[in-house]
Amino acid sequence: MSSALSANETSSIQLRTEWSESRSVWLRWPYREEIWPQRLGELAPVQQEFLRLLQVLAEARIPVNLQVAVGHVDNVRSVLAEQPFTELLTIQLHEVAYGDVWLRDCAPFIAEGVQTEKHASAWHFQFDGWGGIDDQFNHDIEARNWLSEKLGLLNAGAGVANDNMVLEGGALHHDGEGTAIACAGSILFRPGNDGLTAAEFRQKLHGCFAIEKVLMVPGRLAADETGGHVDNLAVFIAPGEVAIAYTDDASHPDYATCRRVFDFFADAIDAHGRAFVIHKLPLPRAPRLSAAEAVDIKQRHGVRRRIAGMPLMASYVNFLRINMGVEHLSAGSTGKLIVMPGFGLPSDEVARNLMAKWLPDYRVVTVPARGLLVGGGGWHCASFAY
Template sequence: MDVLLPEWSPRRALVLRWPTRNDIWPYQAQAAQAATLTLLSSLAPLMAARDIQLQLEVVPEPTERFAALRQQLPSSIDMVPSGYADIWIRDCAPFYLGDPTSGDASATIVTDFNGWAGLDTDFQYDIQARTELCRRFQLNPQHLPIVLEGGSLHTNGQGLIVYVASSVLDRRRNPELTTAEFESVLREYFGAKTIIRLPQGLQSDETGGHADNLLAFLSPTQCVLSMPASGHIDYAQAVSYQRMLEQAGMDVMPVAQPALNLSAEEADSIVRREGVMSREAGMPLTASYTNGIRIADIYVVPQFGVPEDAQVLAQLRARCPDLTLVPAPARDILVGGGGWHCASHAVV
């Protein structure tokens, strides 16, 4: 039986997007752009060595800015003109099913998307960009008429699927969908054999709760889990989630969850616009080391400029010696509402 493929299954390409919007990003998106350049420069030789295409979708206007960016990027990176809304490609991207042994894909599924229940009213441009991506890679997706964001679930590639109910079963997303109906969808269309229902995401998660801020599978039997400090509002929940994963046979590695906030300077530099969530000084940021990129034998480890960065890297090196770890600055991406997992999509 085919299952939802894991992120380490064979992939043709890794796709990211160039941040530009000044109504989401501080400092005219310049800090987020610098972080993106750093990551792309680190990934380019690794992707080339593994014969995985690295693409960057870019809003092509103005023309001179597009040309200038081409000069800054490694030559192996393909720049693709695109009309997306924002960089969070994961949540409106296809899902892939296939053989869990070979990793060969047999089906592609796309679902509905409504801008995280109205968080961003420009979401229709992300749907258009997904159509362009499917055409570019000659995908022939099946459409499933439910709102299901890519970050809201995770899989170990062996039929175990973890999802967050607070986002998937949100009345603003799927007003008529019940738990039983959704889990039936997971079994019928996504090959789920075991399902773990996580009731809530992190309190600071503006999506309403995504799995990629809570955990990441590094192999069929191992996952990392975001663990806040004792006394944090999310601590008891994290402990219960660790127990649930362990009961399902997972080797769980708890990693620190840094406490970060949007600064007044950052908030003041964001342009206010109707139809886009207002980002206020002091608001908590959802910093999570699980919101990284797992592809081939690589794990991109978010870095936030805090002491926990080195601690988590050391944990991963000790527990996952076969992984190639790529530390990547994520603080300036985080302020726009997501992490590197949210900002990436690997095409089967």
């Protein structure tokens, strides 16, 4: 992308938040046999979950842009044609080469509003396949570049700015008012960011996004294969309000981490001097990859081995939030939807009810995500609203 800018050619942008208005949701269809358990002639469990998500989006009248891997479009179109909700679904299929479904982690960091030619429309950071656990990451970079062009970001404002720091979408969360949260594990301790200090990271975010305060949330959840993404541990639901993964069970492997995170936010203030309102979402024990699942994965060198008994990262914090702009609403839609991941546990409904209480303007639904966990993430990781 020769039209992209370097860091010293543009000034900072106001980064979009999770609740910024959007026109559609972007997703990627799962297909890789070395990540997802699949049997010949059957839909993979994760593909069935994606269909359930598409049904929820159709019922909410939220348009979908679905990236489909090269050579898979006809099959996906056939699968969609068989679904009873298809008549309600507004969807565009885009044949694009990509590594995996985790669109959020290698997507443009987009500005809230670009009004002058001095401001970039978005930032592109480096992506290294979560420290090298997936050798197809270059395809994710190509798909991100394609997306930025498709969204018109190259021709907006001063175009797209590039930076050599490794930064994934799930590694950073912010409140739209100058405060960001991140975990050190996936940023400071990433091989691609060798030698990066917390002070340099804060300075970088200030220069790119005018973020005044960066809170480095302590620890990481044990099953998180990214090195520690904040979208599994703690997220803003509004300025001054965070939802955190939490357990009271002292025997839980993440009990000490949850306590540290709660104490951290209890003692912290944001860029405007506000104390945080802390909401607790239950953190289930990590489910384990079954032997039946493992045997249906075609393991190969270059991709993290997914073996029977390995813990899977199940966090209700990893939810998808959609706020459709008024001009993009269709009849029968409020445009405000939260998709919680479901793990087949009693705590699924507890988490859904809590989120509905905290954000009453949103319709809150649970979509199964146990199959999605096999690949390492949740519905926030697998989506991108714009």
